[in-house]
Amino acid sequence: MYLLIERIPLDPSRGSCVHTENCFVPISEIIAVEETEFNKKQRNIGRWQKMAKLHAFTVHYVKKARNHRWRCSAATFWCVDEHLCNQWTQALKELLEMQKSRPKQLLVYINPFGGKRQGKRIYEQKVAPLFSLASISTDVVVTEHANHAKDNLFEVNIYKYDGVVCVGGDGMFSEVMHGLIGRMQKDSGIDQNNPKASLVQCNIRIGIIPAGSTDCICYSTVGISDPVTSALHIIVGDCQPLDVSSVHHNDTFLKYSVSLLGYGFYGDILKDSEKKRWMGPMRYDYSGFKTFLSHHYYEGTIAYQPAKHTHGSPRDKVSCRTGCYICKQSEKQLAEQNKEHGLKKEEGEEEWKVIKGKFLAINAVNMSCACPRSPKGLSPAAHLADGSADLILVRKCSRFDFLRYLVRHTNQDDQFDFPFVDVYRVKCFQFTSKLSEDNESNVMDVGKKRFGQFCRDHPACCCNIVNSTWNCDGETLDSSAIEVRVHCQLMKLFARGIEEDCKDEAGHSQSSIEQLL
Numbered sequence: 001m002y003l004l005i006e007r008i009p010l011d012p013s014r015g016s017c018v019h020t021e022n023c024f025v026p027i028s029e030i031i032a033v034e035e036t037e038f039n040k041k042q043r044n045i046g047r048w049q050k051m052a053k054l055h056a057f058t059v060h061y062v063k064k065a066r067n068h069r070w071r072c073s074a075a076t077f078w079c080v081d082e083h084l085c086n087q088w089t090q091a092l093k094e095l096l097e098m099q100k101s102r103p104k105q106l107l108v109y110i111n112p113f114g115g116k117r118q119g120k121r122i123y124e125q126k127v128a129p130l131f132s133l134a135s136i137s138t139d140v141v142v143t144e145h146a147n148h149a150k151d152n153l154f155e156v157n158i159y160k161y162d163g164v165v166c167v168g169g170d171g172m173f174s175e176v177m178h179g180l181i182g183r184m185q186k187d188s189g190i191d192q193n194n195p196k197a198s199l200v201q202c203n204i205r206i207g208i209i210p211a212g213s214t215d216c217i218c219y220s221t222v223g224i225s226d227p228v229t230s231a232l233h234i235i236v237g238d239c240q241p242l243d244v245s246s247v248h249h250n251d252t253f254l255k256y257s258v259s260l261l262g263y264g265f266y267g268d269i270l271k272d273s274e275k276k277r278w279m280g281p282m283r284y285d286y287s288g289f290k291t292f293l294s295h296h297y298y299e300g301t302i303a304y305q306p307a308k309h310t311h312g313s314p315r316d317k318v319s320c321r322t323g324c325y326i327c328k329q330s331e332k333q334l335a336e337q338n339k340e341h342g343l344k345k346e347e348g349e350e351e352w353k354v355i356k357g358k359f360l361a362i363n364a365v366n367m368s369c370a371c372p373r374s375p376k377g378l379s380p381a382a383h384l385a386d387g388s389a390d391l392i393l394v395r396k397c398s399r400f401d402f403l404r405y406l407v408r409h410t411n412q413d414d415q416f417d418f419p420f421v422d423v424y425r426v427k428c429f430q431f432t433s434k435l436s437e438d439n440e441s442n443v444m445d446v447g448k449k450r451f452g453q454f455c456r457d458h459p460a461c462c463c464n465i466v467n468s469t470w471n472c473d474g475e476t477l478d479s480s481a482i483e484v485r486v487h488c489q490l491m492k493l494f495a496r497g498i499e500e501d502c503k504d505e506a507g508h509s510q511s512s513i514e515q516l517l
């Protein structure tokens with residue numbers, strides 16, 4: 001159902017709409033309806049103001065601008081008939097009440113130190129006024145230390161909230177996600193340390209107000225990193241399921257990941273950049289340049305199970321968009337699996353593929369990992385909710401070739417069209433570094449370990465006997481040997497995926513308007 005906002009009065013004797021443009025607004029994208037004190041000075045309404053007392057109401061609605069940006073717009077309607085005005089206000093409010101997916105109560109965590117340290121200001125100035133306009137009540141926690149939000153989520157009554165909002169970057173999102181998923185497993189008696197455990201889905205949605213350095217998860221799920229746009233997606237009650245990978249080492253749970261699990265290049269950047277937090281978002285450019293020059297490669301073995309259940313491929317030319325068919329298929333399969341519980345084919349029965357080699361980077365991505373630095377992301381055709389990850393292996397190559405590969409993160413060319421880059425769509429994988437394999441087989445070989453440390457300290461040396469670090473959504477992991485498994489649609493966001501490019505500013509093609517008329 002749509003509300004048509006028109007400038008031209010339909011019936012001049014009854015009333016009009018004070019607005020500068022015509023557009024259709026789906027009821028689901030109305031933010032709020034308010035009775036309005038009509039201010040005669042605001043508009044030149046000519047002879048109407050002399051005739052009688054005017055009654056008015058204002059509709060606040062989502063206006064879609066370019067590049068997936070959403071803004072809050074308003075149209076004030078007035079008429080001389082008070083009863084008619086009340087009828088309209090009431091009818092619209094009732095329609096809004098029927099939007100059951102909208103949150104009424106939210107728990108908000110703000111990291112005051114993320115990104116450019118603007119989290120608190122962004123929330124107070126841009127987001128809180130919109131939540132209050134939409135009559136959403138909030139409990140706000142400004143974090144005082146790392147893991148504050150995560151620990152708090154194990155203590156509070158999360159079930160009284162319709163969603164949890166994090167104001168910060170990918171690291172802050174990761175904290176909230178760990179808190180929520182961890183809490184769900186704890187409450188359901190699931191042991192997170194069991195890598196084969198069927199995890200319980202988390203139905204409490206997370207909203208991300210971007211205020212970090214990379215904001216990759218927000219950008220990849222909304223199409224833009226913009227606090228007002230994200231706040232509006234929360235208000236209208238959008239829902240986007242998301243795949244989550246669990247990462248284990250020797251039957252010990254390490255972390256969950258939704259964006260990038262990167263070993264080699266992205267692990268080394270992160271490790272170096274942690275020491276430069278004071279530089280803010282610039283630290284990644286500094287450490288990126290340094291890591292590029294060091295050109296370390298790492299030897300190891302990867303074993304993976306291909307994701308046969310999903311129809312897509314990482315080399316597809318189409319990307320995951322709002323209402324994605326491939327993600328819908330995975331959702332259906334998941335529902336069937338849950339119904340037939342027990343008949344599910346065990347992972348152990350399926351074939352593992354093994355690859356050994358020397359790698360500059362091993363990147364496993366659950367989503368495209370698009371962000372302002374790389375608008376298409378590391379795997380442009382990856383899906384948000386298909387139950388698979390794209391495993392990208394960048395083998396040892398020259399600095400020049402690696403630079404060509406990196407440049408393709410930023411332009412339209414195919415990143416996988418290089419002889420030294422391989423990509424696989426997988427549902428699980430394991431990695432062991434050559435160094436840890438060697439150490440396991442020869443525990444006496446301490447000299448190699450020491451030499452490894454020596455080489456790490458000398459960036460000009462490209463030798464291959466040091467371990468890199470795993471970058472797990474922007475946090476380092478302590479183990480290089482890991483076991484990863486994708487959990488299809490384990491959690492949900494207040495988002496709708498990236499919308500197809502709109503033909504006009506209002507987001508409707510001419511034909512859809514004609515159909516409505």
Ligand SMILES: CCCCCCCCCCCCC/C=C/[C@@H](O)[C@H](CO)NC(=O)CCCCCCCCCCCCCCC
Nearest residue numbers: 170214216259260284288289292369373374406409473474
């Ligand atoms: C020549 C230009 C090449 C530009 C290449 C730009 C690639 C950018 C790719 C970004 C991918 C982000 C993936 C998301 C990861 C997040 O879960 C995580 C948490 O926020 N962020 C990072 O780990 C933060 C990762 C930040 C990575 C920044 C990389 C900057 C690389 C600079 C290389 C310079 C080479 C220059 C040679 C002359």
Ligand SMILES: Nc1ncnc2c1ncn2[C@@H]1O[C@H](COP(=O)(O)OP(=O)(O)OP(=O)(O)O)[C@@H](O)[C@H]1O
Nearest residue numbers: 114115143144145168169170171172212213214215
């Ligand atoms: N009050 C706090 N003091 C110190 N650290 C905090 C606080 N609150 C949260 N953190 C931690 O700060 C880390 C980084 O936060 P955040 O993700 O918001 O910013 P960022 O690192 O600049 O952005 P990005 O993750 O997008 O690169 C998180 O891992 C989180 O655990």
Ligand SMILES: [Ca+2]
Nearest residue numbers: 243366383388
């Ligand atoms: Ca996926």
